[in-house]
Amino acid sequence: MVKPTQVTNDIRSLRFRHGEMTQAELAERIGVTRQTVIAIEQGRYSPSLEMAFQIARVFGVPLDAVFQYPETEETAS
């Protein structure tokens, strides 16, 4: 069953707290396209664990400061 990701993230606010870093700058730092950063921010794409760590490292924060997962899993529709 196809379902949207339940992973949420704070990348947008982290970017602004880090010198108003642009999506293009973040994309270049982690080696992806700007469209992929946009898709991650909007919850349209779940990055791999490796990419998630790379993003957290760019901001110098632990992984769960960037990505969150709900405590109770919602019933898949």
Add this chain to the structure above:
Amino acid sequence: MSYEEKGTWVFLVVSVAGYGVYLALVLPQLLNGTPVGEIDYVPAVLWTIGGSIVGAIVLRILVEIVVPSGSTRGDVRDKEIDRLGERVGNAFLVIGALGALVLAMFEAGYFWIANAIYLAFVLSAILSSVTKVVVYRKGVPAW
């Protein structure tokens, strides 16, 4: 829109247009009551396939001139979307091959066998492109 997504749109447009031209060349002959054994479909197949390849290259260049991409490099998300789209498209190739096999078993004319395979190529290209475009727009499913 990323470089890879633009390429998907170009492939979709060219696939539809190429098959549209083929149908415009062959369907009138079929509807006019020409016996299928006498329909001159081989040059139409070859020219529309060749034309689609050249058309895709030209259109790709034109799109990049009009709307240049920031980067021509794909990334891991592009690869995931490509893989998903190709998997959907491949299903239609298998269906087309099975259709052609059945037609051959029943000793159908070469015209019908060739057209079943050509239609499968086109449906595969269209379905894989549509899948990719939808996933680019709506998001990669988490399954």
